[in-house]
Amino acid sequence: MSTKHDAIVIGLGIVGCACAWALSRRGLRVLAVGDAPIGGGATAAGMGHVAIMDDSEAQFRLTARSSELWMALRDELPSEAAVDYCGTLWVAADEEELNAAKGKHAFYQKRGVRTEVLDETSIAEAEPNLRSGLAGGLRIIDDSIVYPPVVCEWMLAEVVRRGGAVRFAHVTGATRTRVQLDGGDVIDAGVVVLAGGDVSARLCAWLPVRPRKGHLVITDRYPGFCRHELVELGYLKNAHSHAAESVAFNLQPRPTGQMLLGSSRQYGVEHEEVEARMVAWVIERAKLYMPRIGSLRVVRAWTGFRAATPDSLPIIGGRDGVDEPVIATGHEGLGLTTSLGTAELIAAILTGAPTPLDAAAYSASRDFGGHDGH
Amino acid sequence: MRAERARVAVVGAGPAGIAAAVAARSCGARVVLLDDNPDMGGQIWRRVQDGPAGEWRERVKQSGAEIRGGVTVFDAEKVGGRVRLRCDGAAGASVIDAERVVLATGARELFLPFPGWTLPGVFGVGGLQALVKNGLDVRGKRIVVGGTGPLLLAVAAYLSDRGARIELIAEQADKSRMLGFAGAMIRQPGKLLQGAKLRASIIDVEYRFGAWIAEARGDDRVRQVVMSDGGVIEVDAVACGYGLVGNTQLAQVVGVGIGHQASAIGERQEGTRHLALGTGEEQTQEGIGHQASGIWGRQEGTGHLARGTREDGRKSKETRSADPKAGAWRGRVVVDDVMRTSVEGVLCAGEPLGIGGVETSLVEGTMAGYTAAGREELARGLIPRRRRERAFAAAMERTFALREEVLRLARPETIVCRCEDVTMARIAACDHWRGAKLLTRCGMGPCQGRVCGAAVEAMMGWRVRDARPPIYPVSMNALAATGGAMEDA
Ligand SMILES: Cc1cc2nc3c(=O)[nH]c(=O)nc-3n(C[C@H](O)[C@H](O)[C@H](O)COP(=O)(O)OP(=O)(O)OC[C@H]3O[C@@H](n4cnc5c(N)ncnc54)[C@H](O)[C@@H]3O)c2cc1C
Ligand SMILES: Cc1cc2nc3c(=O)[nH]c(=O)nc-3n(C[C@H](O)[C@H](O)[C@H](O)COP(=O)(O)OP(=O)(O)OC[C@H]3O[C@@H](n4cnc5c(N)ncnc54)[C@H](O)[C@@H]3O)c2cc1C
Numbered sequence A: 001m002s003t004k005h006d007a008i009v010i011g012l013g014i015v016g017c018a019c020a021w022a023l024s025r026r027g028l029r030v031l032a033v034g035d036a037p038i039g040g041g042a043t044a045a046g047m048g049h050v051a052i053m054d055d056s057e058a059q060f061r062l063t064a065r066s067s068e069l070w071m072a073l074r075d076e077l078p079s080e081a082a083v084d085y086c087g088t089l090w091v092a093a094d095e096e097e098l099n100a101a102k103g104k105h106a107f108y109q110k111r112g113v114r115t116e117v118l119d120e121t122s123i124a125e126a127e128p129n130l131r132s133g134l135a136g137g138l139r140i141i142d143d144s145i146v147y148p149p150v151v152c153e154w155m156l157a158e159v160v161r162r163g164g165a166v167r168f169a170h171v172t173g174a175t176r177t178r179v180q181l182d183g184g185d186v187i188d189a190g191v192v193v194l195a196g197g198d199v200s201a202r203l204c205a206w207l208p209v210r211p212r213k214g215h216l217v218i219t220d221r222y223p224g225f226c227r228h229e230l231v232e233l234g235y236l237k238n239a240h241s242h243a244a245e246s247v248a249f250n251l252q253p254r255p256t257g258q259m260l261l262g263s264s265r266q267y268g269v270e271h272e273e274v275e276a277r278m279v280a281w282v283i284e285r286a287k288l289y290m291p292r293i294g295s296l297r298v299v300r301a302w303t304g305f306r307a308a309t310p311d312s313l314p315i316i317g318g319r320d321g322v323d324e325p326v327i328a329t330g331h332e333g334l335g336l337t338t339s340l341g342t343a344e345l346i347a348a349i350l351t352g353a354p355t356p357l358d359a360a361a362y363s364a365s366r367d368f369g370g371h372d373g374h
Numbered sequence B: 001m002r003a004e005r006a007r008v009a010v011v012g013a014g015p016a017g018i019a020a021a022v023a024a025r026s027c028g029a030r031v032v033l034l035d036d037n038p039d040m041g042g043q044i045w046r047r048v049q050d051g052p053a054g055e056w057r058e059r060v061k062q063s064g065a066e067i068r069g070g071v072t073v074f075d076a077e078k079v080g081g082r083v084r085l086r087c088d089g090a091a092g093a094s095v096i097d098a099e100r101v102v103l104a105t106g107a108r109e110l111f112l113p114f115p116g117w118t119l120p121g122v123f124g125v126g127g128l129q130a131l132v133k134n135g136l137d138v139r140g141k142r143i144v145v146g147g148t149g150p151l152l153l154a155v156a157a158y159l160s161d162r163g164a165r166i167e168l169i170a171e172q173a174d175k176s177r178m179l180g181f182a183g184a185m186i187r188q189p190g191k192l193l194q195g196a197k198l199r200a201s202i203i204d205v206e207y208r209f210g211a212w213i214a215e216a217r218g219d220d221r222v223r224q225v226v227m228s229d230g231g232v233i234e235v236d237a238v239a240c241g242y243g244l245v246g247n248t249q250l251a252q253v254v255g256v257g258i259g260h261q262a263s264a265i266g267e268r269q270e271g272t273r274h275l276a277l278g279t280g281e282e283q284t285q286e287g288i289g290h291q292a293s294g295i296w297g298r299q300e301g302t303g304h305l306a307r308g309t310r311e312d313g314r315k316s317k318e319t320r321s322a323d324p325k326a327g328a329w330r331g332r333v334v335v336d337d338v339m340r341t342s343v344e345g346v347l348c349a350g351e352p353l354g355i356g357g358v359e360t361s362l363v364e365g366t367m368a369g370y371t372a373a374g375r376e377e378l379a380r381g382l383i384p385r386r387r388r389e390r391a392f393a394a395a396m397e398r399t400f401a402l403r404e405e406v407l408r409l410a411r412p413e414t415i416v417c418r419c420e421d422v423t424m425a426r427i428a429a430c431d432h433w434r435g436a437k438l439l440t441r442c443g444m445g446p447c448q449g450r451v452c453g454a455a456v457e458a459m460m461g462w463r464v465r466d467a468r469p470p471i472y473p474v475s476m477n478a479l480a481a482t483g484g485a486m487e488d489a
Helices: A014-025 A057-073 A097-111 A120-126 A150-162 A197-202 A235-240 A276-289 A291-295 A332-351 B015-026 B051-061 B127-131 B149-159 B175-186 B191-199 B249-254 B274-275 B278-291 B358-372 B376-380 B383-399 B404-408 B424-428 B431-439 B452-460 B478-482
Strands: A004-012 A030-034 A088-092 A115-118 A135-140 A165-170 A171-174 A178-181 A186-194 A210-221 A229-232 A245-253 A258-267 A295-309 A315-317 A326-329 B002-011 B031-034 B066-068 B071-079 B083-087 B094-103 B107-109 B122-126 B143-145 B165-173 B207-209 B211-216 B222-227 B232-234 B237-241 B244-246 B306-309 B318-320 B347-348 B416-418
Touching: A004 A014, A004 A097, A014 A030, A014 A150, A014 A186, A014 A332, A014 B031, A030 A150, A030 A186, A057 A332, A088 A097, A088 A120, A097 A115, A097 A135, A097 B424, A115 A120, A120 A135, A135 B404, A150 A165, A150 B431, A171 B376, A197 A210, A197 A295, A197 A326, A210 A276, A210 A332, A210 B478, A229 A276, A276 A291, A291 B478, A295 A332, A315 A332, A326 A332, A332 B424, B002 B015, B002 B083, B002 B358, B015 B031, B015 B051, B015 B358, B031 B094, B066 B358, B071 B094, B071 B249, B083 B478, B094 B249, B094 B358, B107 B127, B122 B127, B127 B143, B127 B149, B143 B149, B143 B211, B143 B232, B149 B165, B149 B237, B149 B347, B175 B211, B175 B383, B207 B347, B211 B237, B222 B237, B249 B347, B347 B358, B358 B376, B358 B383, B404 B452, B416 B452, B424 B431, B424 B452, B431 B452
Parallel strands: A004 A030, A004 A186, A030 A165, A088 A229, A186 A326, B002 B031, B002 B094, B031 B066, B094 B347, B122 B237, B143 B165, B143 B237, B165 B207
Antiparallel strands: A088 A135, A115 A135, A171 A178, A178 A186, A210 A258, A210 A295, A229 A245, A245 A258, A315 A326, B071 B083, B083 B094, B107 B244, B211 B222, B222 B232, B306 B318
C-alpha cells in the first residue's frame, strides 16, 4: 500500500479540521498537520457563535449554507460540543438601529431565514437584564452556539477512522503537493490545503491576511442572566470599520450558566497578552447595554487572533498555475461558523462533489482592491 | 477608585511579607503591605498572638508600614518603569503604582486526587486546621491524617490538642528517608526541638511511614478509609495533604522568570512580560537552570520536551517535565542572591521560591525588604543564613518527595477537576495541559486550576504555567475601573 496521502491539511483549527473531515468523508486519505493542539489557535479563543450574517450577498450565502450544515450535524456531535440553539438577538439602541433591524428582517425573510422583530416591550421581556429604553431588536431564530475544540477533536477522530492521520509538527514550506516539516521531513500528497489561520502568510507570502486581536472575558455561573447571544447593532459598523481599535457589545450565555463577553478588535498588536485597557473597554461597552453586568465576577480573560482580509471574506481555493497550496483561511470573526461551508467548497473544488456555493466569490484569484495585506 | 503611588508595595502579609515590610521601613522607605485576608500573619501566624507571631505582628505595626487587609491583588504589570498592582476588596477596586514590589504570596496545599477524595468530611490538612481555628468542633472525632511532610505532624498535634482522636498519621515517605532527614535536623537544632515538641504532644498516635490513604469510602460523607496496605479504618473525617506548592501566579502575569531547579538561587534573568510568556523564555530558563549548578550540588533531571512550539514565539507552553516524582515539576520563581527577579522592580520572597517554611520566609522577606529599599548590602549580609535555610528546605524536599504510587491513586472515574467535574480518564486521554483544558475544560472553573492544575502537574508531569490576569475572580466593575485608569500616570 502506498504511504502517499491523498491530501495534507495544514492547521488543526476549526477550518483545517473541517476540511480534513469533509475530504475524508468523500473518500480521501488525509494527513492533518498542525503545530498547536487540536482546536488551538483562534479556534480555542473564539466565542463559538454560529451566526447567519448579511454584510454582503457572498457572506450571507456562506454563513447561511454553513448554518444548514451545522444544523445537519447537530445530532452527530458529542454532548461536550455543547450545541445550543439559543438564537441571536441583535439589540437596537435607537430608532435608527431599529430601522436597520427591520431592513435586515426583510432581507432574511426574502431568503427564507427565520427572524423576528422585537419592539421596546418585547425586547425587555426577552432579556430582562438589558437596560430599559432600548428601541427593540431582531431575533435570528436558528443561530446557535457550539464549543469548537471538541468539534475539532471529533472531526479528526473521524479522519483517523477513515484511514487518515494527525501529526503535530510545524510546517516550514509547502507547495501544491508537498510539505516540508520542521526537522527536515518532506511529505508528498495529491494536494495540500493551507488552513493556517492568521499566520498563513508565512507559508504563502502574498496572502492579504493579517491578525486582528480580540479580547474575551468569562464569568462565574449566572444561569439565566441572558438567554440569547446578544449583539449590538452597531457591531457591523464597528467590526467592519478598519480602524486600528474598536469594541462591540457581544454577550453569550454558555450552557454552563457562565456569561461569555466580547469583544475587541485590534490591528497591529502581535502579542497575546491580555491588555487591561482593552478588557476595561469591552466591559464599559457592555455596561451601556446591561448595567447590572458590572457586578458579575469574571473568572478568566483571554485573547485570540482573527485572520482578517481586506474585503472581509475568506479566501477559499487555489490559484491556477501557481505551485502553492490550496488556501482556506481569512475567515476573520466568522470562521467557526463558516468552517463547514468552507470545507464543503474545498471538497467540491478538489473532488467535484456538489455544493450550492459559488466558488468565485471567495476565490484566491479575486481582486483584493489593491490592498496591501502586510 | 483609589489610585496611588508607593515606594515599596508588599503583596502577602505572611512571615515573608511582614519581614519585608519591617526591613524596608527600617531603611525609611514608605511601605504598603497588602493581604487578601482581613488578618495578617499568613498561613501559619494568622490568629496566633503569642511567640514570634505576636512579636513580628507588633514589629510591623510599630514600623509605620501601612497595612491593608482584605485586598486581593489580581494583576501586576510593568507600566512606565513602575509596577502596577490592580486590586479589589471590600473597600473597592484600587490601583497602586509602586517603584518596587515584593511578591510574598506564599503557598497553597497540594491535593492529589484519590477515590473518594471529594466526599464531605475529606479535608486538606491545612484546610481542616483553618476550619478548627475558626471554630469547627472536632472533639471526639476520629480522624486519619495522611499525606506527606512535617505539616502532617503539626496539624495532627493541633487537632489532638483540640480534642480530636487521631487514629493514624500516614506518611508516604519511607522510614529510611526520614532517618536522613533527622540527620539534617541535627545540624539545625532549633528545628529538631520544634519537631520533638510536636511529637511529644501526640505521643500516643501511630506515625506510620511508607503508608498512604488509598481510598475514602462513605455515603453522604466519609465513613472509612482504606490504607495502602489494605487495612480499613473507621473515621469521621480525613485530613490529607501532599505538601505545598508556591503561589507563582502573580509572578507569572508580571512576566517573572520561573524555573524548576530545587535551588531557587539562580542567576539574574532578563525578560519582559511578553517574552516570559513565550516558549523561548522557558527554554532559556531551562538552560540557565542546567548551567547554574545548585548551591548544594544537587541537580534534578528536568529534560523538558517542548511540544506545540511555534516559530513566532507566540503560544504554547506545552512542555513536559520528565520526572514528576523528583519534585522538579514544582515551578519556582527565579531570583538573584538579593531576591530580585528577572523583572526590574519586582522582588520575591518565601514559598514562591520553593517551599521553605517560616524561617526561610523570614530571612528572604528581610532580604527582599532591604533590597527593595535600596540597601542591597544589608541583604547581602544575610546570604549565608538564607543558604542554610534553603539547604534544610532542600533536604526536606528530598525526604518528602512524592512516591510513584500516590501519583497513581486516581481511578479513571475519579474526579480531578472539581469545578468542572472532569474525571481522570478524560485527562489521561490528553497529552498536555492546554489540550486537556481545551477538550475537557479542566482548570477552567472559578479556581482557575489552582487545585487541579497542581495535581495534574504532579501526576502527569505536564507543565502548567498559564496564569493570566485576573488571577482571582473579580467583578467586571473592578476590571473596568482598574484597567482604564491612570493610563498616563
Ligand atoms: C475573540 C474572537 C471571537 C470569535 N468569535 C467567533 C464567533 O463567535 N463565531 C465565529 O464563527 N467565529 C468567531 N471567531 C473567529 C474564529 O474563531 C476563527 O475564524 C476560526 O477559529 C479560524 O479557524 P482557523 O482554523 O482558520 O484558524 P486557527 O484556529 O487559528 O487554526 C490555525 C492553526 O494552524 C496552525 N498553523 C499555522 N501555521 C502553521 C504551520 N506553518 N505549520 C503547522 N501549523 C500551522 C496554527 O498553529 C493554528 O493552530 C472569533 C475569533 C476571535 C479571535
Ligand atoms: C494551608 C497551610 C497551612 C500551613 N500550616 C502550617 C503550620 O501549621 N506550620 C508551619 O510551620 N507551616 C505551615 N504552613 C507552611 C507555611 O506556608 C509557611 O510556614 C509560612 O507561612 C510561609 O510564609 P510566607 O509568608 O512565605 O507565606 P504565607 O504565610 O502563605 O503568606 C502569604 C500571604 O499572601 C497572601 N496572598 C497571596 N496571594 C495574594 C494576592 N494575590 N493578593 C493578596 N494577598 C495574597 C495570602 O493570603 C497569605 O496571607 C502552612 C501552609 C499552608 C498552605
